[in-house]
Amino acid sequence: MPMISFGQLADVLPEPVLLVSADGLVVAANQRARKELGGVGEGQPLFELCADAREHIEGLLKRSARVRQPTLGTLTLKGGRRYRVEGAVVRPSAAGAPAVVLLRLVHEQAALAAFVELNRTLEHLRREISAQRRAAEELERQREWLRVTLVSIGDAVIATDVEGRVVFMNPVAEQLTGWTEAEATGRPVAVVFDAVHETTREPIENPTGRVLREGIVMGLANHTVLMTRGGGETPIDDSAAPIRSADGGVIGAVLVFRAIAERRALERLAEQRLAALVLADRRKNEFLAMLGHELRNPMAAILTATTVLNTPDEDPEAAAYAAAVVERQVRHMARLVDDLLDVARISQGKIALRTEVVDVSLVLQQSIETSRRLIEAGRHELHLSLAEGLPPVMGDATRLEQVFCNLLNNAAKYTPPGGHIWLSARGDDGEVVVSVRDTGVGIPPELLPNVFEVFVQGDQSLHRARGGIGVGLALVKRLVELHGGSCSCASAGTGMGAEFVVRLPALRDEGAAAGAREREPAARGERLRVAVVDDNHDAAHLLAVSLRRWGHDVVVAHDGLEALELVRRARPDVAVLDIGLPGIDGFELARRLRREPALDGCTLIAASGYGQEVDRQRASDAGFDHHLLKPVEPAALLKLLARVSPSGRAASEKGSPDGT
Template sequence: MLMVSFGQLADLLPEPVLLVSTEGLVVAANQRARKELGGVGEGQSLFELCSDAREHVEGLLKRSARVRQPTLGTLTLEDGRRYRVEGAVVRPASEGASAIVLLRLVHEQAALAAFVELNRTLEHLRREISAQRRATQALDRQREWLRVTLVSIGDAVTATDVEGRVVFMNPVAEQLTGWTEGEATGMPVAEVFHAIHETTREPIENPTVRVLREGIVMGLANHTVLVNRGGGETPIDDSAAPIRDAGGDVIGAVLVFRAIAERRALERLAEQRLADLVLADRRKNEFLAMLGHELRNPMAAILTATTVLHAPDEDPEAAAYAARVVERQVRHMARLVDDLLDVARISQGKIVLRAEVVDVSLVLQRSVETSRRLIETGRHELHLSIAEGLPPVKGDATRLEQVFCNLLNNAAKYTPPGGHIWLSARVDRDEVAVSVRDDGVGIPPELLPNVFDVFVQGDQSLHRSRGGLGVGLALVKRLVELHGGSCSCASAGTGEGAEFVVRLPALRGEGAAAGARDREPAALGERLRVAVVDDNHDAATLLAVSLRRWGHDVVVAHDGLEALELVRRTRPDVAVLDIGLPGIDGFELARRLRREPALDGCTLIAASGYGQEVDRQRASDAGFDHHLLKPVEPAALMKLLAKVTPSGRAEPLESGGNDDAGTCE
């Protein structure tokens, strides 16, 4: 009778199910097991079916024989197929009889169909109770098998009768709802399973109510949240289905659901990242348009200036003005490139601060002088309020000047002509607080949280651009943070002006006293023999003119091999070498020159368009003493030459001239 009942019930299950004695002999197998496991039948040894070690299989059977709750394990068939097995005891061991355990080879999505089919079988058995008293025991056993099956499922399962009252809950359902099966049995399912919409917070119709009403299978609404007995919330999904009897009548409903908090979090993260990518793409496109605009403006001015310079009968004053235009626009383009490189360096952690004790008042003074032309062009009134006795800070004076220069330029660009700009500095507890405030166009509230992001500008339209690439404030924030400080922005809205506040840790005590010294301006140094090597004839000629104005003797070459012979013959004190040369490049030229004993005292300076740390290291490895970034700043080159003595090499500086020099946007 036991085996007949097992066959009647187990053949309805979609997964392989075996009854096995603790000695490993198959007592019974359902139809799915016989099909999948190669015709397994009564009396066959489980050890022969599996490729697992005998100890592994015996361990699974022993664990399953001790508990009625499912215990987990694995079995691997001889053909390599691997199953996750859930086992529980069906008949405990007794005198003269081994225990019999139920082994279920779990298939996903099988629980719902198994539950519906098993309830149909149970309903059929109920109808025959009056005529088959002996079926009572079999029915009880089948109920237990059903419970073991549902308990082993990882999803929450709740079943109701035709009136919508709870008749069953598995442990997962108890955990998620906060109700025990005993407490919930007989209660309306709507009181036990309470769901709301995640966004609107409105109650959602219990799916079992509609299933019982319409007899359909339905899924839960998207963004459903289960509110448990204690008020806790859990995102869930899945479906509900009717339970029908043999005649097709609905006799109840089953609700299967699962917690999806982790999946929902991943979905929200994916949505946020998609939104971030869309925003980044839009900003990239706006930036490229702005970059084209910013580069075309100086190129147009340079082209016009060259026309003036080429005119044979042009007066000297016009030619001088055209030359100044070219210089100013080239410097502007160089600043654009430097800002982009600075953002990349900071993002990659490649900015190295030249830490020293810095006089903030002196840095602010230099910043004002640098930005004064832009302020005066806008006819702005600058108000200064620098507290006396400001303590020094530890940092890079050049980079801090870049910070304040950018803030002043930003205020000047976004303040209408005739406006006001306030620069103040004070001590605030252990910090030096520097404020740059204006009464300009202000910042819209929606832009304020992103004002320090790269490529963000308050006005993106090309015809109203105030210049720059939208990286100035991003540089400010990153440079201030590298100094251990903070930067904030405030604005009452459009037309209400804006205020930027930089806070830097103040130095006190011995640290401040040790750095209290004035910096002497670099001297021009002695008359030197200088070799300039660059395949760009214009660049080489103009650099030679500047060097001669500084009182140096200059020779020029335009390719690597020519330069090698020239330097061997003239034995200069300094050689300024371009890297990208025809014949042999600047690196190879430097290596060959370093092998010449007669040139041991020659100082080699690389002039390169690449300023990353790897580029500077490569130059050093080739034998260069210093590394300057193109276009070469005259002040940086003059500083290097001032430390060179004729027929002797200068002591290397801490960094190569203007390769990391700060610029203002």
């Protein structure tokens, strides 16, 4: 029987395989290599086939000629096709002859199929050897070539016999399992290939068991971890397949696997990003909860003020103060509701500030009044030390009041009954420094670095007894940082009280500060005929009272159809229309009024609880001249009325203080 040549054996491989001398000349090539490399032949320089630099090719050959284990590299053909190359020495250099290197241009997905086919070839060779003893030497050489080929595969390979005992391991499998081929040969594959589930740590059935029983190809279970002989762990995946004889019987199994630590890292990164999205959603919900929490204080102040206003024969000074409290707290609540409407800002964790020149002393006094009920309920003594002549700051007075109210409330909640609270403010090198100190429960050292994080709390018994959702200090930190300032906390430990310090950049230019202060405009302009249309009777009545106090004549309607007839008869100079009216809504009412020639000079003002740009545009399209957001700011309405003359529409171009 003729000897089997390299080409005859290598032609069964689905990938290009070359034998190349260390000096770069092709010794032999299989059929696939001749097809893909354009008819490469014996003696042809490898450098002529490749587009890589000569130094790159020489380096690959030199590395491959040193060891019989696979050496990884790349080659790019002249046509631009790129291969991952695995090379190993077949014949070391001897007697002046250069070493011969096997280069395999590996297609990763074809590795398993190639191995199964090679084992089928091996079985065929064994049958030939039993029939023809003269081919023994050639067969041994072919087996060596097969071994080198398997060694050159980048994945780990374990082959078993029909009983599931290890008959072969390549070096990658040795490295991953911790077993040498000599130690593993003859042992059950389940001993060498010990795999568990990544999460449950339960043993996973060795895939070669089903392969040998059922003759099927199967993949490993998801989240598989290979337990190495030395106690290490390696995440892996891949598959197992049967090795069949020429008559189709299963004579063994091949297990091909690879380490996937890098892929696991990418999966963990994806999980982290998903967790970040979940956290962002939680932050949005926390923000909504935070606003709901902050609405309680102004609601309590308003409720108390209405009690004062409803008391018969109440002192006029007390009644005036209660009215001012209601106005200030309603403004506060309106601003918080504005934040709820801005979905994008909430989801990004942003709070926009409406800055003006702020008198910190005045804000602190207002904060004390807002927090006084909670302080008095705890029978605490409040000590004040407010330096005279505090410089103003550029900021949002409502937000700063939130900051100081939260700090005072926090001190009151966490201080046992009958405690002491100190509030001080001073100027310090271009900053306004406000301190809130208490004799409360203090803060443990391990909690102190995270005290400004959302939901971070210590002993919650006192806090929960007084209400709250654990977001006050997080709100303080965010708002202070938005003002360009900083906040810090100090405590000697549990039971030793705590001190919170807020630093805000002072406004140095007093002249600019005085000029920047906004003053509510006084009512001016001529006496006007004003129609007020609102289905909320209380709101309509109170607005009518205010307009009459400002010197205007007022008529009132409570639904759209009634208003249409009223405005036709009264022919007012200004009509303030609610949008959500029964009968016909404010948009339709405005469109009908604009079709009345006799009302061409009437200025239409929309009063709406919807303040996004699409709502303003819709009001403009319906015929409104201006758009005011509820609750209507008296100052804004006064400015609009001052620009209207009794004889016609607005005395100036369209536009309003709110930018419409």
